[in-house]
Amino acid sequence: MSHLFPQAAYAEDQPYAHTILAWHVLSRGFAIGAGVGSTIHLIRQVARPSPSLSILRSSGNGALIGTGLLALALVGRMRGRDEIEWKDRSYRLLWNRGQREADDWLLVGAVLEGVGVLASRELRVLGVRGVLGGMGLGSLVGMLGQSAWRYGVKGGFEEEKLV
Numbered sequence: 001m002s003h004l005f006p007q008a009a010y011a012e013d014q015p016y017a018h019t020i021l022a023w024h025v026l027s028r029g030f031a032i033g034a035g036v037g038s039t040i041h042l043i044r045q046v047a048r049p050s051p052s053l054s055i056l057r058s059s060g061n062g063a064l065i066g067t068g069l070l071a072l073a074l075v076g077r078m079r080g081r082d083e084i085e086w087k088d089r090s091y092r093l094l095w096n097r098g099q100r101e102a103d104d105w106l107l108v109g110a111v112l113e114g115v116g117v118l119a120s121r122e123l124r125v126l127g128v129r130g131v132l133g134g135m136g137l138g139s140l141v142g143m144l145g146q147s148a149w150r151y152g153v154k155g156g157f158e159e160e161k162l163v
Contacts, residue, residue: 003104011091012084020090024099025074026067027106031143033066034059034136056117056126060133098150105146106139113138 004023008014041058044050078086093099117126117134126133150156 005094007094008091011088014087014091014094017083017086017090020093021078021086022071022074024090024093024103025070027103027139029066029068029070030063030110030136031066031106031139033069034063034133035140036066037062037133038137054126054130054133056130056133056137058133059137060129060131063132063136064129066136101150102143102146105142105149107142109142109145110135110139113141 005016005020014020038055038059040062041055114131114135116138117131120126122130
C-alpha cells in the first residue's frame with residue numbers, strides 16, 4: 001500500500017487519508033473473512049461431507065461478508081471524527097514498517113492466487129466467488145507469511161537500524 005499512496009512528512013499534510021484507511025481496513029476484512037469462510041467450510045466437511053461445495057466459494061463468501069462487516073465497523077468507528085484523525089491514522093499506517101510489509105505481502109498473495117484461479121480449468125464451475133475466495137486465501141497466506149518471515153525467520157525489527 002505504501003507504494004500506491006504518497007507519504008507526507010507530517011500527519012496533517014497526508015493526502016488521501018480516507019482512501020488509505022479504508023484500503024487498510026477493507027483489505028484486512030477481505031483476508032480474515034476468507035479465512036473464516038474456509039474454516040467454516042472445513043468444519044462443515046468434517047460434520048457432513050459434501051462433494052458439491054468448494055472451499056474457494058466458501059472463502060469467497062467469507063471474504064465478501066468480512067469486507068462488508070469491516071466497512072460497517074470503519075463507518076461506525078470514524079463517524080463524526082475530524083479530518084486530522086483520518087490523516088493521523090493513515091499517516092501512521094504508511095510509516096509503520098510492519099504494516100507496509102504486511103500490505104505488500106497481502107497484495108502479492110491476493111494477486112498470485114487470483115491469477116492462479118483464473119488460469120485454472122475449473123473457472124466456469126468456481127465463478128466470481130471462487131476467484132474472490134482464491135484472492136482472499138492468497139491475501140491471508142500473504143499476511144501469515146509476512147508474520148512468519150518477519151517474526152520467525154528475521155526475529156522482528158530489532159536487527160534493523162532506524163534511519
